[in-house]
Every structure is written in structure tokens, then in C-alpha cells.
Amino acid sequence: MRIKQMSAFDFFWNTCYSIANGDNPLAPFFKGEIFKRESFMLDIKFIADNLESAKSKLKDRLKGLDSLDKAAAFYQEKREIQKTADALRSQKKNFAKEIGMLKTKGADASSFMKDAEKLNTELEKIEERERILSLELEGILLTLPNIPLEDVPAGANESFNKEIKKWGESESFTFQVLPHYEIAEKLGILDFERGVKIAQSGFTLYHGTGAKLERALINFMLDTHGENGYQEKFVPFLVRGESLQGTGQLPKFKEDLYKIEGENLYLNPTAEVPLTNIYQNEILNEKDLPLYFTAYAPSFRKEAGSYGKDTRGIIRQHQFNKVELVEFSKPEDSEKEHQSMLAEAEKILQLLKLPYRIVILSTGDMGFSAAKCYDIEVWIPSMKTYKEISSVSNCMDFQARRANIKFRRESTGKVEYLHTLNGSGLAVGRTMVAILENYQREDGSVVIPDVLRKYMGNCTCL
RNA sequence: GGAGAGAUGCCCGAGUGGUCGAAGGGGGCACCCUGCUAAGGUGUUAUACUCCUAAAGAGUAUCGAGGGUUCGAAUCCCUCUCUCUCCGCCA
Numbered sequence: 001m002r003i004k005q006m007s008a009f010d011f012f013w014n015t016c017y018s019i020a021n022g023d024n025p026l027a028p029f030f031k032g033e034i035f036k037r038e039s040f041m042l043d044i045k046f047i048a049d050n051l052e053s054a055k056s057k058l059k060d061r062l063k064g065l066d067s068l069d070k071a072a073a074f075y076q077e078k079r080e081i082q083k084t085a086d087a088l089r090s091q092k093k094n095f096a097k098e099i100g101m102l103k104t105k106g107a108d109a110s111s112f113m114k115d116a117e118k119l120n121t122e123l124e125k126i127e128e129r130e131r132i133l134s135l136e137l138e139g140i141l142l143t144l145p146n147i148p149l150e151d152v153p154a155g156a157n158e159s160f161n162k163e164i165k166k167w168g169e170s171e172s173f174t175f176q177v178l179p180h181y182e183i184a185e186k187l188g189i190l191d192f193e194r195g196v197k198i199a200q201s202g203f204t205l206y207h208g209t210g211a212k213l214e215r216a217l218i219n220f221m222l223d224t225h226g227e228n229g230y231q232e233k234f235v236p237f238l239v240r241g242e243s244l245q246g247t248g249q250l251p252k253f254k255e256d257l258y259k260i261e262g263e264n265l266y267l268n269p270t271a272e273v274p275l276t277n278i279y280q281n282e283i284l285n286e287k288d289l290p291l292y293f294t295a296y297a298p299s300f301r302k303e304a305g306s307y308g309k310d311t312r313g314i315i316r317q318h319q320f321n322k323v324e325l326v327e328f329s330k331p332e333d334s335e336k337e338h339q340s341m342l343a344e345a346e347k348i349l350q351l352l353k354l355p356y357r358i359v360i361l362s363t364g365d366m367g368f369s370a371a372k373c374y375d376i377e378v379w380i381p382s383m384k385t386y387k388e389i390s391s392v393s394n395c396m397d398f399q400a401r402r403a404n405i406k407f408r409r410e411s412t413g414k415v416e417y418l419h420t421l422n423g424s425g426l427a428v429g430r431t432m433v434a435i436l437e438n439y440q441r442e443d444g445s446v447v448i449p450d451v452l453r454k455y456m457g458n459c460t461c462l
Numbered sequence: 463g464g465a466g467a468g469a470u471g472c473c474c475g476a477g478u479g480g481u482c483g484a485a486g487g488g489g490g491c492a493c494c495c496u497g498c499u500a501a502g503g504u505g506u507u508a509u510a511c512u513c514c515u516a517a518a519g520a521g522u523a524u525c526g527a528g529g530g531u532u533c534g535a536a537u538c539c540c541u542c543u544c545u546c547u548c549c550g551c552c553a
Contacts, residue, residue, distance in 0.1 A: 083521090090521060090522070109533075
């Protein structure tokens with residue numbers, strides 16, 4: 001069901017509010033694009049009513065907690081202002097009606113018109129303040145990360161993450177294991193030099209069976225999720241700013257995004273963005289929930305700030321393939337659904353027989369939009385460590401608020417924000433790394449996992 | 463890229479300065495009528511914010527968006543965005 005195209009659908013907040021740039025009191029909040037949206041991100045009512053608890057919940061996720069105080073203060077003032085402004089507007093309407101009636105009768109309305117003018121000058125001042133308060137408030141709220149769920153381990157960084165599960169045995173190799181990039185170069189399937197020549201470092205050219213393996217993995221993942229009830233989608237790879245704001249990448253993480261010059265379009269950093277924004281500004285029927293979607297999309301990230309990390313090989317690339325899982329669920333089901341989405345992502349690794357573990361991320365290590373997040377980490381023999389291959393998040397109503405996605409509950413007839421979940425199922429490039437390394441043999445060949453063979457023309461090894 | 467048309471509520475569609483949150487129709491919902499069905503009748507039918515303990519209710523805003531003119535704008539002016547059609551180009 002398509003609802004009316006809302007303001008939010010179309011425009012730059014900052015062009016709408018053409019306050020002169022120079023002396024704009026809101027300058028601090030206008031560094032990035034902010035798109036107008038009727039609703040707020042975190043529930044400002046909740047923050048205002050539970051200021052101290054909100055602060056303690058966000059303390060590992062936010063540098064300056066005073067932004068919460070500010071937001072609460074702006075909100076209080078905004079409410080006061082709105083009361084006065086509404087009263088004045090009401091009066092203004094009455095004047096106009098009165099004048100209209102008098103004029104149609106041909107009577108004199110000049111004294112009313114004077115009163116109305118006087119009222120207007122007063123109202124203008126108040127409305128200016130009202131507008132500033134809304135902007136300031138929205139500016140802050142857009143930069144606040146989601147509030148973690150109770151059972152998320154508290155802590156400022158990844159050292160507080162907790163391993164909750166281990167699956168599979170890593171093979172005990174009787175020879176010197178090679179890192180994936182050496183295996184791949186020997187096999188002639190990954191070409192780093194030419195990737196750089198064509199594009200830049202962080203982009204890799206795949207040859208022959210390597211290219212085919214990548215495609216096999218994508219098809220295998222999509223088919224598996226499809227069989228398990230996830231509807232397959234094929235999505236636009238360019239997304240508009242509003243969509244990125246909806247899922248939480250904007251306005252805060254602009255520097256990690258590739259933007260099309262002169263356009264309000266970005267290369268999508270994850271298929272979560274197009275998938276979740278399918279229902280941007282819509283109200284769904286309760287009976288349609290939950291909805292399970294899966295899509296393949298290349299993901300583009302500048303990886304600003306991660307220079308020097310994982311520089312060799314294809315662990316960290318500016319362009320990588322990913323099969324994504326996204327779900328829209330009723331609020332009361334999202335925690336349960338989170339578990340099953342995690343299981344869905346695990347299934348891929350189990351079918352590929354790749355050893356992995358699951359960690360629950362601490363409050364400080366979670367992504368911006370997540371209220372709770374599990375990372376699945378696959379065993380990388382050459383690094384003798386587990387490496388993230390999937391991140392499965394419950395965003396609760398955080399993205400739904402930002403993207404304005406609701407459903408109508410049948411029992412009450414009321415609209416509510418729904419919950420969104422997303423997970424990688426899985427990162428394809430890293431899956432390739434895991435296969436190359438875990439399935440490598442002493443002679444430099446690589447065994448193809450059983451489940452992939454039918455996608456590879458029944459080849460058994462690379 | 464060139465030319466043109468358009469954007470109104472769940473859908474269609476009227477409305478060119480005055481009591482319009484918006485006629486009319488369709489659809490949905492509720493009730494009535496009918497032996498059942500069909501037909502018919504009556505009513506209802508958005509979202510957000512604020513006030514209110516809650517319910518009920520009230521106020522305000524919203525006719526693509528922003529700005530302007532005016533006592534008063536869906537209606538007039540400016541800017542922007544989006545959609546559609548034709549031509550050109552192109553997988």
C-alpha cells in the first residue's frame with residue numbers, strides 16, 4: 001500500500017530552511033545533509049521523561065551526553081512555544097473568518113484587520129523560535145545512536161563483547177597454511193594489481209573460477225534464504241540521501257559513503273539500505289507482518305579511518321558483495337525474530353562447513369542503529385583468529401522512526417512503528433576468503449564445498 | 463540532452479483568494495433492511511504535534527516541498543523536487 005508522498009520523500013531540509021548560511025545559529029547541525037522527516041529518531045518523549053536512564057544507557061555510545069540534556073531542554077521549550085503559537089494561530093484564523101464574513105456582507109472590517117496585523121507580528125517571532133527549536137532538536141536526535149536492549153553487555157569497546165557460541169572444528173593442517181591472497185594468486189583467480197589499475201586499491205579483479213566462485217556463493221546464499229522463506233529482491237544500487245538517513249548512515253557517517261557528484265545519490269554501503277527503505281513512509285497491514293526479504297547487492301564503503309587494517313587480500317575492500325537479510329516485524333516479535341535471523345545466517349556457514357563463533361556485541365561496539373547485535377565470525381586459519389562475516393542486528397523501532405515505517409494494529413486500529421532487523425547472510429568476499437583458507441590443500445589447490453559444486457559445474461576443486 | 467504536461471485524502475476526481483481538512487464517486491469499516499445472495503439505506507473513514515492521569519475531547523499543522531503576497535492561500539507569485547508523454551541517444 002502506497003501512502004501519500006510526504007514531505008520527507010523529497011527534499012533537503014537545509015534548502016527548505018534557507019536561513020542565511022553565514023550567521024545561521026544552527027550551523028553546528030548543518031554540516032551534513034539533513035532530510036526533513038515528520039517523526040523523530042529516538043523517541044524524544046522517552047528521552048525527556050527518562051533523561052537519566054537514557055543517559056546511562058547511551059554512555060558507552062556517545063561522546064557528549066550533554067546533547068541529551070540539550071535535546072530534553074529544547075523539547076520542553078518547544079512544547080511551551082507550541083502552546084502559545086497554537087493559541088495565536090487559532091486567534092488568527094478566527095480573525096480571518098470574521099473579516100471574511102464581514103466583507104462578504106459588505107461591512108467594514110478594518111479594525112479587525114488591524115488587530116490581525118498586530119497579532120501577526122507577534123506570531124512571526126514565536127514561529128521563528130519554534131522553527132529553530134525544531135531544527136536544533138532534530139539535529140541532535142538524528143545523531144543519537146539507538147538505545148541498547150537490557151541484555152546487551154555494557155562496555156565501551158569490543159573487549160566487552162561476549163562469545164556465546166562456537167560451531168565446527170577448525171582443521172588441523174599438517175602443512176604451512178597460506179593466507180587467502182597467496183592461494184588466490186597462485187591459482188590466478190584474484191588480481192590485485194589490475195584491480196588497482198582499473199579503479200584503486202581496495203578494488204579487486206576476479207578471474208575465471210574465482211569470478212565463478214563469487215557468483216556461486218551469491219546464488220547459493222540467495223537460494224538458501226529463498227527456500228527458508230525470505231523473499232528475494234533485486235534492488236537499486238544507488239540510494240538517495242533520505243534512504244540513508246532512514247537507516248542511520250546519514251547524517252553522521254557521511255565520510256564513509258561514495259556520493260554521486262552533483263546528485264542526491266550515493267552508492268549503497270549495504271543492501272540493508274535499499275531493502276529497509278522499501279517501505280519508507282508507508283503504513284503496512286498487521287496481517288502482512290512479518291516480512292522477510294533477501295537481496296544481493298555490492299556494497300561500497302570508503303572505509304575512512306581504517307587505513308592500515310586488513311590491507312592485504314580481500315578482507316576489507318571498497319567494493320564487496322553481500323547477500324543481505326532484512327525483516328519487518330511487529331514490536332513484540334522482534335527479539336524472537338532476531339534469534340531466527342541469526343540462525344538463518346549461521347545456516348550458510350553450517351552448509352559450507354566453515355567453523356565460526358558468535359559474539360554478542362557490547363554497547364560500545366554496536367552499530368549506530370542497532371539495539372542489539374550479534375556478529376558471526378568465521379575461522380581464518382592463516383590469521384589464527386575469527387573474523388567478522390555477518391552482523392545481525394535488531395534495530396527495534398529506530399530505523400522505523402527515521403524512515404517512517406508503520407503498521408496498523410488490527411485490535412486497536414492504531415498505527416505503530418514496526419521493528420526492523422537486518423543481517424548479512426553473508427558477506428560474500430569474506431566467505432570466499434574462508435573457503436580458500438579452510439579448504440586449502442598442501443598442493444595449493446582448494447576443495448570446493450559440496451553445496452557449491454552444483455553452482456560450479458560440478459567442479460570439486462580449484 | 464530537447465519539448466511539453468502534471469502532482470489534491472486509501473483510490474479516482476472537483477475545487478482559481480474567504481468559515482475547505484477539502485464536493486462527488488469508488489473502496490474499506492459499522493449498523494439497518496432482506497429468508498440467503500445480490501441490490502438498497504444510514505453512518506463512518508488521514509497523519510503529526512500539543513493540551514488532558516487515561517478515555518473522551520480540544521487546539522494547531524498538513525492539498526509534492528520551501529519561500530513570498532494577503533487580515534485570509536489548495537487556489538496568486540518565485541524557487542526546488544518528483545512523476546508522466548513525445549523526440550534524440552543508449553544496454
